[in-house]
Amino acid sequence: MIRQFTQSEFLFILASARWTLLLTVMSMLLGGLLGFLVALARTSRLAPLRALAAGWIGVIQGVPVLMLLFLSYYGLALAGFDLPPLIAATVSMALYASGFLGEIWRGSIQAVPWQQWEASSALAFSRPQQYRYVILPQAMRIAIPPTVGFLVQLVKNTSIVSIIGVVELARAGNLVNNATFQPFKVFGTVAAIYFVICWPISLLARRLEGRLHARRAG
Amino acid sequence: MPVVQVEGVHKRFGAVEVLKGIDLAVEGGEVVAIIGRSGSGKSTLLRCINGLEQIQSGRIEVSGHSIDPSGKGLRELRKDVGIVFQSYNLFPHLRVGENIMLAPRIVLGVSKAEARSRAEETLAEVGLAERFDAWPDNLSGGQQQRVAIARSLAMRPKVMLFDEVTSALDPELTGEVLATMERLARHGMTMLLVTHEMGFARRVATTTVFMHQGKVWEMGPSERIFGAPETPELRQFLGGGLK
Amino acid sequence: MGFQFQFQPVFARMDALLDGLWLTLQLAGIGILCGALLGILLAMLRGLGGRATRILVDAYVELVRNTPFLVQLLIIFFGMPSIGIRLSAEQAALSAIILNLGAYATEIVRAGIESVHRSQIEAGLSLAMTRWQVFRHVVLAPALARVWPALSSQFVLMMLSTSVCSFISVQELSAQAANVESETFRSFEVYITVTLIYLALAILLRLLLAGLGAVLFPAGSGLGRLRGQVGR
Numbered sequence: 254m255i256r257q258f259t260q261s262e263f264l265f266i267l268a269s270a271r272w273t274l275l276l277t278v279m280s281m282l283l284g285g286l287l288g289f290l291v292a293l294a295r296t297s298r299l300a301p302l303r304a305l306a307a308g309w310i311g312v313i314q315g316v317p318v319l320m321l322l323f324l325s326y327y328g329l330a331l332a333g334f335d336l337p338p339l340i341a342a343t344v345s346m347a348l349y350a351s352g353f354l355g356e357i358w359r360g361s362i363q364a365v366p367w368q369q370w371e372a373s374s375a376l377a378f379s380r381p382q383q384y385r386y387v388i389l390p391q392a393m394r395i396a397i398p399p400t401v402g403f404l405v406q407l408v409k410n411t412s413i414v415s416i417i418g419v420v421e422l423a424r425a426g427n428l429v430n431n432a433t434f435q436p437f438k439v440f441g442t443v444a445a446i447y448f449v450i451c452w453p454i455s456l457l458a459r460r461l462e463g464r465l466h467a468r469r470a471g
Numbered sequence: 472m473p474v475v476q477v478e479g480v481h482k483r484f485g486a487v488e489v490l491k492g493i494d495l496a497v498e499g500g501e502v503v504a505i506i507g508r509s510g511s512g513k514s515t516l517l518r519c520i521n522g523l524e525q526i527q528s529g530r531i532e533v534s535g536h537s538i539d540p541s542g543k544g545l546r547e548l549r550k551d552v553g554i555v556f557q558s559y560n561l562f563p564h565l566r567v568g569e570n571i572m573l574a575p576r577i578v579l580g581v582s583k584a585e586a587r588s589r590a591e592e593t594l595a596e597v598g599l600a601e602r603f604d605a606w607p608d609n610l611s612g613g614q615q616q617r618v619a620i621a622r623s624l625a626m627r628p629k630v631m632l633f634d635e636v637t638s639a640l641d642p643e644l645t646g647e648v649l650a651t652m653e654r655l656a657r658h659g660m661t662m663l664l665v666t667h668e669m670g671f672a673r674r675v676a677t678t679t680v681f682m683h684q685g686k687v688w689e690m691g692p693s694e695r696i697f698g699a700p701e702t703p704e705l706r707q708f709l710g711g712g713l714k
Numbered sequence: 715m716g717f718q719f720q721f722q723p724v725f726a727r728m729d730a731l732l733d734g735l736w737l738t739l740q741l742a743g744i745g746i747l748c749g750a751l752l753g754i755l756l757a758m759l760r761g762l763g764g765r766a767t768r769i770l771v772d773a774y775v776e777l778v779r780n781t782p783f784l785v786q787l788l789i790i791f792f793g794m795p796s797i798g799i800r801l802s803a804e805q806a807a808l809s810a811i812i813l814n815l816g817a818y819a820t821e822i823v824r825a826g827i828e829s830v831h832r833s834q835i836e837a838g839l840s841l842a843m844t845r846w847q848v849f850r851h852v853v854l855a856p857a858l859a860r861v862w863p864a865l866s867s868q869f870v871l872m873m874l875s876t877s878v879c880s881f882i883s884v885q886e887l888s889a890q891a892a893n894v895e896s897e898t899f900r901s902f903e904v905y906i907t908v909t910l911i912y913l914a915l916a917i918l919l920r921l922l923l924a925g926l927g928a929v930l931f932p933a934g935s936g937l938g939r940l941r942g943q944v945g946r
Contacts, residue, residue, distance in 0.1 A: 315870075315916035317877035319888055320909040327901040405780065412782035413878065423784055436792030444781045444789065451780035521840050549842035560837035564855045564936040573851055574841035606936050626841060 258433045263442060269425035270446055272339075276411045276421060279343045281404065284350025291355030296362045298380075306355065313352020318410050321345040326417050342414035349410065353403055361396035362388060398462035405451045405458070412447075422446060474499045474630050474661045475520065480529035482515055489515045491685040492529070497630070497678075502662045504676035504693065506669065508708065511682040513665045517632050520663070521554045534629040550578065553623030554632040557639050559615040561607040561622070567594070568603040571622045579626065586625075593621035597651050613644030617651050624655075631655065633664035669709070673697045681705045723898040724907050734890030735911060737804075741886060742873040742919075745811035749872065750865070752812060753819020754854075760820070761827050761853075762845055771820065778817030784878050786810050791882045807879040807886075815872045822864050826857035829944045859931040859940040866923035870916050877912070887911065 256262070294306035313321070325345035329336055365388050373387040415424035426443035430436050475497035482490035489512045497503050505513045518524045520531055522538050522545040531538045536548035562570050571590035575581045581589070594600050597617035607615055616636055623631060633652065637645040649671050656662055656675050666672055672679055672693060679696040681689045681704075689696065689705050700706045760771040778786065790813075791806035801809065830853045838848035858865075880889035891908040895901050931937035 312913060315874075315913045316909050317874040317888065317912055319877040319880070320905060320912060323891075323905040324902070324909060327905060331902050409780075409782040412784045415784070416881065423782065423788075426785070426788070430788075430792060434796075436789065436796055440785055440789040440793060444777075444785045447781045447785060448777065452776065455776070455780055523836055523840060546842045546844065549840060552840075554840045556833065556837065558833055560833045562834065562837070562852055562856075562936075563940065564859065566936070574843060577847050577851060578842045606934075608936065608939060622841070 256432045258429065258435045258438045262429045262433060262439075266422065266425045266429060266439070266442055267446065269420055270422050270450070272419060272421040273408065273411050273447075274450070276339070276342060276346060276414065276419070277404070277408050280346030280350055280411075281407060283343065283347035284407075285354055287347060287351035288354030288358060291351055292358035292362060293384075295355060295359040306359075310352050310356045310359075313349060314356070318345070318349050318413050319416070321348050322413060322417065338414070338417045338419050341417060342411075342419050346407065346411060346414070350403070350407055353406070354400065357399045357403060358392070358396050361392040361399075364395045365391045394465065398458050398465055401454060401461060402458035405454050408451055408454070409447065473497055474501075474534050475663065476530075476532040477516075477520070478530045478532075480516070480519060480531060481527045482512075482519060482524060483527050489685055490519070490526075493685075493687055495680065495687060495690075497661060497663055499629075499661050500659050501678060502656045502676045503664070504672035504679045505663070505665045505682060506667075506672060506679060506708070507682035507688075512685045513682045514634050516682070517554070517634050517663065517665050521552050521632060522548060523554075546578075550626060551629040552632060553626055553628035553630070554634065555616070555619050555623055555636050557635045559607075559612070559619045559639075561615055561618055563607055565607075566603070567599070567605045567607065567610070567618050570607065570618060571625045574622070575625050589625040589627075590621070593624040594618070596624065596654075597621045598647075611644060612640050613647045616640065616648045620648075620651060620655075630661040630663065633662065633666070635665050635667065637666070637668060669697070681708065683708075719903055720900055721903050721907065723900050724894060724903045727894040727897065730890045730894055731887065731908065731911070734885060734887035735915075737885060738873075738876050738887040738915070741804075741807060741811060741876045741879065741884075745808060745815060745872060745876070746869045748812045749815025750819050750869070752816030753821075753823050754858075756816065756820040757823035757827055758849060758854075760824060762849060775817045775820050778814055779821065783810065783814050783875050784881060786814055787878060787882060803879075803882045803884045806882060807876070807884045811872060811876060811879075814875070815868065818868045818872075819865065822861050822868060823857060825864075825944050826861035827853055829860050830857055855937060856940050859937040860942065860944040862923075862927045862931060863942040864944065866920065866927065869923060870919050873919055874912060874916060 291306050291309055294302040295310070297303055297306075322342065322345040325348065326338070326341040329341050329344065369387055369391065370383060373383045378387065411421060412423035415421060415427065418424070420428070422443055426439050430439040433439060473496040475495070477493050477495040480490055480493040481488065493512075493516055495503075495516075505516065507513050515524060519526050520533065526538070533548050534551045536544055536551065538545060538548060561567075562573070565573065568587070568590045571593060572583075572586040575586045575589055576583065591600065591603065594603060597620050599614060599617055599621070602610065602614065602618070607618065610618065620631075620636075636652075637648050640648065645668070649668060652662070652664070653671075653675050664672075664676070676693045678690060679693040680687055681696065681700075681702075683704050689700065689702050696705070697709065700709055756771050756774070760768050763771075787807065787810040790810050791801065791803065794801050794806065834852055834856075835848055838852040839845075843851070876886055877888040879886055880892065883889060885893075887908060891904050895904045898904065927941060931941045
């Protein structure tokens with residue numbers, strides 16, 4: 254039986270956005286943690302660590318998010334974990350985020366003028382102290398705009414996990430479309446919800462970037 | 472009939488009136504120097520004559536082409552008016568020769584061979600014949616500025632405008648550019664130049680115009696302007712600040 | 715743990731994977747070429763056109779950049795037939811790829827165009843060039859040289875995103891991987907293999923684009939010096 258696209262279908266789609274958001278937040282936190290380690294390794298004084306981190310970034314940025322998803326999904330099962338798809342989804346999105354955030358933050362750390370390293374070692378700071386008190390506070394300011402910008406990519410890419418059965422926005426749209434056959438309305442609604450989530454973040458990223466440039470130029 | 476005729480030109484940037492009714496005529500073969508403090512409107516006047524700035528009222532006519540506030544017929548006018556800027560503005564992605572050949576090729580539609588011979592000719596005129604295949608970045612500022620002059624000359628303009636062309640140059644590079652301009656003047660080119668080089672203006676310009684507060688404050692033969700300034704503003708300008 | 719990797723069944727179906735790879739290459743190749751051209755065209759229109767053009771182009775760019783590629787694909791694949799435009803899955807996929815990359819390319823090229831200094835444009839205008847001539851001969855090449863690396867990264871991302879087209883049963887590499895998986899039940903082995911193929915493809919594409927950049931904007935030339943000055 255073909256159903257109409259009514260308020261209840263709309264609410265079903267809208268409600269599914271919570272999974273999109275939850276997935277985004279969890280993978281941002283997890284991926285951020287991992288990405289931070291990647292960035293530190295990438296700027297380390299130990300060449301093997303740097304190479305490892307560079308390899309990690311190269312691989313993550315060189316394969317489709319869809320493959321990361323399948324590998325996480327089947328890999329976790331192989332390893333003997335019987336976990337809900339949401340966990341595999343989070344793991345894959347976190348892996349994806351770690352590669353991109355790691356690279357963004359490497360750039361931010363290296364954008365801090367090298368004289369800052371020199372000045373702080375002249376004051377007999379240890380390497381962790383240099384990071385903690387001198388480099389990271391400055392790198393963070395540089396990192397915020399592109400990090401916020403990446404958040405948009407993350408939100409959009411969570412749509413891919415619909416294929417392993419997580420009923421987030423895209424999957425909800427698919428289910429409703431199968432029942433109503435009103436693709437323009439249904440996917441238009443889905444797109445609109447994504448847009449409402451992503452656009453403000455994009456604008457924020459742009460404003461932060463503008464402000465950063467203004468401050469640096471000034 | 473004058474080559475350049477400026478009548479009652481007014482120019483505003485927002486609420487600020489930069490040109491407050493300018494009248495000026497330049498005869499063929501004349502070299503006119505425009506001097507004055509920064510902010511007096513001299514560079515703006517030059518940019519108006521090339522149509523890079525739109526005027527609010529008045530009329531500018533160059534060798535039969537006129538610009539009015541509507542901005543029509545600009546391209547025809549620009550074919551006859553060359554302008555050289557303070558910052559050279561060579562095209563970084565083109566070699567020296569290509570920089571010069573581009574406009575004759577695409578604007579005037581001359582053949583490649585003709586454009587090339589024009590480029591070689593004008594480069595020789597500015598003394599850089601051997602730098603035809605160089606990249607702009609590899610030239611000194613003075614050389615870049617001379618290429619910019621050659622680029623304008625290749626369009627065979629009826630009048631050349633020079634907008635503080637030596638201001639961005641180190642003192643030791645200024646001389647070569649001024650020498651190039653002086654040679655051009657001797658060959659009979661009609662020239663209008665905004666400059667801070669008072670010695671050059673006095674020696675080369677037939678007429679000097681002193682602009683002050685958006686108006687032509689005083690003008691006349693260069694000898695008279697520098698030798699016997701009439702207004703206190705010009706006397707102060709020549710006496711203070713600049714030697 | 716009793717599990718043992720078995721790649722043999724996967725390699726036995728390599729023909730299917732290669733079929734998929736070929737379609738992936740076609741989607742990516744045509745998509746990148748057309749998407750890049752669309753981006754240059756729209757960035758140009760945005761620069762030369764009036765207010766209305768600018769608003770339309772910006773709206774397109776923002777809409778595409780703030781919604782998932784998957785949803786754009788679904789709208790085109792399922793939506794177009796409902797307004798009477800029949801598209802095969804491959805045609806829908808290619809349209810979505812071009813429209814998606816076109817928006818990103820527009821944004822990147824626009825940044826390149828805006829990085830060309832105003833004085834360059836004035837120099838062109840003062841030589842009596844038309845606005846179009848100034849764009850074509852003075853602005854475009856330096857703009858592209860400046861953003862080439864950013865553009866290249868976007869091309870690689872787009873190539874990887876073609877995998878999403880498997881959602882509408884386009885038989886490219888990822889879809890073929892799923893086929894082989896359902897025949898062999900060697901899920902992890904299949905996806906490891908295909909992941910490595912994508913990785914190799916990404917590396918090759920990066921090399922190819924870097925090579926192309928070196929040819930288009932040779933080091934030592936005026937353009938070579940501009941290459942990559944405007945980042946992402």
